[in-house]
Amino acid sequence: MKRRSAFVLSALAFGYAFLYVPLASVIFYSFNDSRLATVWGGFSTRWYGELWGNDQVLDAAFLSLRIAVTSATLATVLGTLAGLALVRVTRFRGRTLFSAMITSPLVMPEVITGLSLLLLFVSLQQLVGWPAQRGFSTITIAHTTFSMAYVAVVVRSRLAAMDQSLEEAAMDLGGRPLRVLVDITLPLIYPAMLAGWLLAFTLSLDDLVIASFVSGPGSNTLPMYIFSKVKLGVTPDINALASLVILFVSAGVLLAWLVTRRGPGQPGRT
Amino acid sequence: MNGQAASNGDSASPDFIRIENLSKHFDDFVAVDSVSLSIARGELFSILGGSGCGKTTLLRMLAGFEVPTTGRIFIDGIDVTDLPPYERPVNMMFQSYAIFPHMTVESNIGYGLRKDRLPKSEIGSRVDQMLELVKLNDFRHRKPDQLSGGQRQRVALARALIKRPKVLLLDEPLAALDRKLREHTQFELMAIQDRLKITFIVVTHDQEEAMTLSTRIAVMEQGRFEQVGTPKQVYEYPCNRFVADFIGTINTFESRVVGCTDGVIEVESAEAGSHLHALTDKPIASGDSVSIALRPEKIFISQERPDAAEDTCLHGIVEDLGYFGNLSLYRIRLSTGKIVQVSAQNRRRSAERFLEWNDEVWISWQRQSAVVLTE
Structure with missing residues (x-):
């Protein structure tokens, strides 16, 4: 076996430390008994207990979850349709343009996305009286629009890798286009759809900037709540909350990875 | 429709499949250039040509995956030119075999009958027949990724045959098999064709394969037929230098x-x-x-x-x-x-x-x- 050079190993260690030490310290201090967030005062889980009794936190967390589930589901439906259109519909006018445009929300600064959506909602309210109040629905719509792009990209790459003659064979054997979609296409791309859903879910759960733009009074998502608390100084219960979010998000990412890796029809099952 | 009258008993008719002035243009590229052809019932007809000669496009037009730019296709007296693939009395075996990876061998083979909403018992017995025909009885519950190349080829064949199509289209049916298996499969294919009396149209770039399999061969180049004839005619009496060069030395x-x-x-x-x-x-x-x-x-x-x-x-x-x-x-x-x-x-x-x-x-x-x- 070849010996790895010390340089490569230390570069690796430094790189990972750079990524994970901040997260680890948040988790570490969440078990701190002291009232001061950065002074160690012994092990305790009391901040987790206190979170449980805090209605504001629970409301924010519940709102975030509702938004995340709804927008991820909507984004998966719309993103899958977009992916299908981009890969399977044979050459239509402006297909290249559409392909490029679907990815633009991925690179657009969140501030711009948030601002433009806010302007849209405000003018909509003036024109048709909806949305009367900004909150759950506006944040959900905002999250759907940008996470849809992620789903479309994931689904598109899966579809492009799929042998198109599978669909043709099904059609040749008497399957009408809609049946073929249900019988063949969807079962084969569902891992990508699931991965896209989980991705959209985590993105929605994480988002602070866009939600801040399009939320109204009284509707705080969890990241918004954390951010507003931190402005008054970091308290240990925020550490505990952050630790829970980290746990939740990494579970989601892990699940997404497992699903894409072990889809049906993928070679290399172990 | 005048199809029924023509289809009854008239087995010697050379016009079982009739292609009239069929062309396919992709933008400026002419893939198939005004081709006409008649194929009799029960023939094993090969379309032979190098890559890019238009043979696959021609096959895909017969299957209904490509819409001809001009020309008509008649199968058993019926104009199928405007029918979608799922309404044509034609089935196709794909070069990649296109076996549904998420279904077992059995449900792959039965797919076509399920789409026709046949009763369960009939689907079962016909799947059994097909498994028998291609000798895959012991593999019926396997998933495609547990099969060898030759077995996958036989699943694809059984799946395409189960609806008893009037015409079976085969796109490079043996290209993915190794040499020994190819020779064996060649004869198996001929035996099956002989037994079922289904008209086969085979697209291939392999002149040896075309020679041994076919009743007739069409040599294709740049979207046109250079020569159509029996293997002997094409080999011994090539009509021009291209055919002479392409078939053998x-x-x-x-x-x-x-x-x-x-x-x-x-x-x-x-x-x-x-x-x-x-x-x-x-x-x-x-x-x-x-x-x-x-x-x-x-x-x-x-x-x-x-x-x-x-x-x-x-x-x-x-x-x-x-x-x-x-x-x-x-x-x-x-x-x-x-x-x-x-x-x-x-x-x-x-x-x-x-x-x-x-x-x-x-x-x-x-x-x-x-x-x-x-x-």
């Missing part, structure tokens, strides 16, 4: 006609360094330039000068030789510098070579073996 001598009597022409060839004779029924006059073409196996090779007066006889030396076990291939250099390929069966069992490099030899052939190519 052939030696050609550029020549000028000096005389023509009773279907026997005499030509003068600088490449051969002598006068040659050949038989032809083509209208040819003195002074025309033609090619005299000869298959390597039609040429005899010997160390002494043969004495049959009918034969054409040329002198040369062995430039190169190759031993293939059952036959040997020689490259003979004539005194004019022209290289002629000759193949000879190794009839005698011997560890020594019959000929060595640079041996002086005579090559000869009967004048009826020579093909006259006018293009």
Whole structure:
């Protein structure tokens, strides 16, 4: 076996430390008994207990979850349709343009996305009286629009890798286009759809900037709540909350990875 | 529809499948260029050509995956040109086999019948029949990724046959198999075709495959048919240089006609360094330039000068030789510098070579073996 050079190993260690030490310290201090967030005062889980009794936190967390589930589901439906259109519909006018445009929300600064959506909602309210109040629905719509792009990209790459003659064979054997979609296409791309859903879910759960733009009074998502608390100084219960979010998000990412890796029809099952 | 009347019992009709002036353009590219063809019921018809000659596009138009730019397709008297793939009495076996990876062998094969909403019991018995036919009984519950290449090919075949299509289209059916399996499968395919009496249309780039499988072959190039005929016609009587070159190997001598009597022409060839004779029924006059073409196996090779007066006889030396076990291939250099390929069966069992490099030899052939190519 070849010996790895010390340089490569230390570069690796430094790189990972750079990524994970901040997260680890948040988790570490969440078990701190002291009232001061950065002074160690012994092990305790009391901040987790206190979170449980805090209605504001629970409301924010519940709102975030509702938004995340709804927008991820909507984004998966719309993103899958977009992916299908981009890969399977044979050459239509402006297909290249559409392909490029679907990815633009991925690179657009969140501030711009948030601002433009806010302007849209405000003018909509003036024109048709909806949305009367900004909150759950506006944040959900905002999250759907940008996470849809992620789903479309994931689904598109899966579809492009799929042998198109599978669909043709099904059609040749008497399957009408809609049946073929249900019988063949969807079962084969569902891992990508699931991965896209989980991705959209985590993105929605994480988002602070866009939600801040399009939320109204009284509707705080969890990241918004954390951010507003931190402005008054970091308290240990925020550490505990952050630790829970980290746990939740990494579970989601892990699940997404497992699903894409072990889809049906993928070679290399172990 | 006039389809029913035509389809009853009229098995000898050469117009079971009729293609009329079929073209397919992709933007500026002409993939298939105004092709017409008739295929009889029960034929095993091959479309042979190199990559990009349009053969797959033609097949896909028959299946309904491509819409022809112009022309009509009739199957059993019915105009199917505008029918979608799922309404055509045609099934296709794909080059990639396109086996549904998330279904078992059994449900792959039964898919077509399930789409036709047949009763469960009938689907079951017909799937059983098919599994029997392709000898996959023990594999019915397997998933496709647990099958070998040959088994996948048989699943694809069974799945395409189960609906008893009027026509089965096969896109490079044997290309993905290794040589031994290919030969075996070839004969299996012919046996199945013979048993089911389904018309097969095979697209292939492999001339050997086309020769052994088919009742007739269409040689295709640049979207057009160069020649349509039985394997023998195409091999022994190629209509032009492309066909002659594409099917097998052939030696050609550029020549000028000096005389023509009773279907026997005499030509003068600088490449051969002598006068040659050949038989032809083509209208040819003195002074025309033609090619005299000869298959390597039609040429005899010997160390002494043969004495049959009918034969054409040329002198040369062995430039190169190759031993293939059952036959040997020689490259003979004539005194004019022209290289002629000759193949000879190794009839005698011997560890020594019959000929060595640079041996002086005579090559000869009967004048009826020579093909006259006018293009």
